[in-house]
Amino acid sequence: MGSSAFFPGIHMKLDSFFKAGFLALLFTSNPSLARDQKPINPADMSKMVIEQPVKTLLRERTMEVVPGKVSAGLVKWHADMKLATEAANRSGKPVMVFHLMGNLDDRFC
C-alpha cells in the first residue's frame, strides 16, 4: 500500500479494514452465497476455524464401522483349513489352528 510509506502505522489498520470490508461484501451482497449459506455471524468466525477442519477430516478420512466387527489382529489368517494346509505344503511351515468360541473378528469372542 502506497500510503504506508508516509504513514507506517496505518498499513496494518488499512489492511484489516479492507479485509473486513471485503468479507462484509462477500457475505452480504453475493447472491449465490445468500442462496446457499446462512449469513455468518462474525462471533462464529473463531468456531469455524476449529470445526471446519474436523468436519472435513470426518468426511474424508473415516470409514463406516460394521457393528460388532473388529480386526482379527495382525496375523495373516488363511480363510480355512484347506487353504492353510495347501499353503503349508508349498512353504514347508507347520499349520497353526486357533480354535475359539465365537469369531475372532467379532467384538465379543
Next chain:
Amino acid sequence: MFSRKDIADYINANFEPVWVSVRPVPKVEIDFGNGRKVTRTLHGNIATYICTSKGMVFDILPGIYDPAQYRAQLQAIVSALAQTGGRQDAMLAYHRQQLRKTHEAAPVTVPAGFMGIYGELLADSRINEGSRRDLIHRILQARPVTPESIKIELYRDILHADITDPYLGVDKEI
C-alpha cells in the same frame, strides 16, 4: 494377543495360521437400569494346535497364555516338530518324552503395576503347562489326531467347557 506385533510377526514367519470357531460364544448382558448396559462373554476358551502340512496335530497349547509364554511354547514346539522330520513314530515318541518331564512355566518378569490381569494370565499359563499339557501328551502319544477329531474331547475333558452341551455346563452351576 494377535494384535501384538512381536507375536503376529512370529506367527506369520513360522506358520500357516487359520482360526476356526468351535461354536458361538455365550454372552451376558448386564442392564444397570439407567440406560447403561455392559456385555461380556461367558465361559469362552481357546486352543492352539500346531499341525503338520497334512493337518495332523503335533502338539496343542490349551487355553490362554501370557504373551511371553505363548511365544516361548510355540518356538519350542516348532523346534521339536522340525526334529521329528514329520515322522509319525518320532512324533509319538516326543509325547512320551514330554510325559517324563516336569513341566514348569518359564519365569516371566511382570512390569510394575500390571500384576492384575497379567497375574491372571500367568496363573493360567502355569495351569496350562502344569496339568493340561500332560493330559494332552497322554492323548497324543497314543494316536494321531486332527483338530476336528479331538476338539470335543479337548474342550470337555481338558478345558472343562463341553461344547456339545448347549448350556456349556453353566446350568449345573446356577
